[in-house]
Amino acid sequence: GDSVTQMEGPVTLSEEAFLTINCTYTATGYPSLFWYVQYPGEGLQLLLKATKADDKGSNKGFEATYRKETTSFHLEKGSVQVSDSAVYFCALGSGNTGKLIFGQGTTLQVKP
Amino acid sequence: EADIYQTPRYLVIGTGKKITLECSQTMGHDKMYWYQQDPGMELHLIHYSYGVNSTEKGDLSSESTVSRIRTEHFPLTLESARPSHTSQYLCASSEGQGAGLFFGSGTQLSVL
Numbered sequence: 001g002d003s004v005t006q007m008e009g010p011v012t013l014s015e016e017a018f019l020t021i022n023c024t025y026t027a028t029g030y031p032s033l034f035w036y037v038q039y040p041g042e043g044l045q046l047l048l049k050a051t052k053a054d055d056k057g058s059n060k061g062f063e064a065t066y067r068k069e070t071t072s073f074h075l076e077k078g079s080v081q082v083s084d085s086a087v088y089f090c091a092l093g094s095g096n097t098g099k100l101i102f103g104q105g106t107t108l109q110v111k112p
Numbered sequence: 113e114a115d116i117y118q119t120p121r122y123l124v125i126g127t128g129k130k131i132t133l134e135c136s137q138t139m140g141h142d143k144m145y146w147y148q149q150d151p152g153m154e155l156h157l158i159h160y161s162y163g164v165n166s167t168e169k170g171d172l173s174s175e176s177t178v179s180r181i182r183t184e185h186f187p188l189t190l191e192s193a194r195p196s197h198t199s200q201y202l203c204a205s206s207e208g209q210g211a212g213l214f215f216g217s218g219t220q221l222s223v224l
Binding site: 032034036038041042043044045046049051087089093095096097098099100101102104105107 | 118143145152153154155157160162170171202204206208209210211212213214215216217218220
């Protein structure tokens with residue numbers, strides 16, 4: 001069945017460092033891909049998405065490119081801030097149910 | 113303002129109690145979902161609905177039940193709560209394939 005695998009955390013970075021969180025997927029067909037962010041005690045917020053191969057999603061300095069050849073959707077940010085500390089989830093959606101399959105989440109901690 | 117609301121935010125109850133977690137959305141979305149998030153952060157789909165009078169079980173077996181009598185309302189009920197039900201419950205809605213999910217803030221349930 002469809003699945004998503006993220007790099008294990010926690011990831012600890014200093015402020016202004018470069019961020020990469022790896023995400024790979026297994027799916028039949030052509031899924032849509034998403035990154036969500038969850039701050040402590042809150043629900044998930046959609047960060048960015050891509051619906052077809054080679055699409056690049058971007059938001060708030062974060063970006064990710066849908067790579068069909070490597071079945072990947074890695075999240076990147078050029079310069080992280082303390083306020084980016086959160087849990088990040090990669091997800092895929094396929095079929096017409098609209099439901100998403102999530103990776104296990106990666107905790108990011110940014111230190112001043 | 114279009115949004116999705118969950119109540120209560122926190123609930124502590126004793127074993128054997130019946131509880132209902134409320135979820136309402138004002139976006140007019142047909143598709144709605146319940147996810148259970150365990151302490152390790154993984155998200156598991158437990159119920160979803162395509163529209164009024166439609167409910168389906170998700171990927172993770174759950175002793176909870178749901179109903180969808182109105183488009184905007186998708187409550188989840190536990191007839192007899194147990195400590196194993198302690199978890200964060202997240203409600204979401206979607207406008208369709210590729211659109212992603214909009215999440216509520218969640219209900220943190222603790223069963224003593």
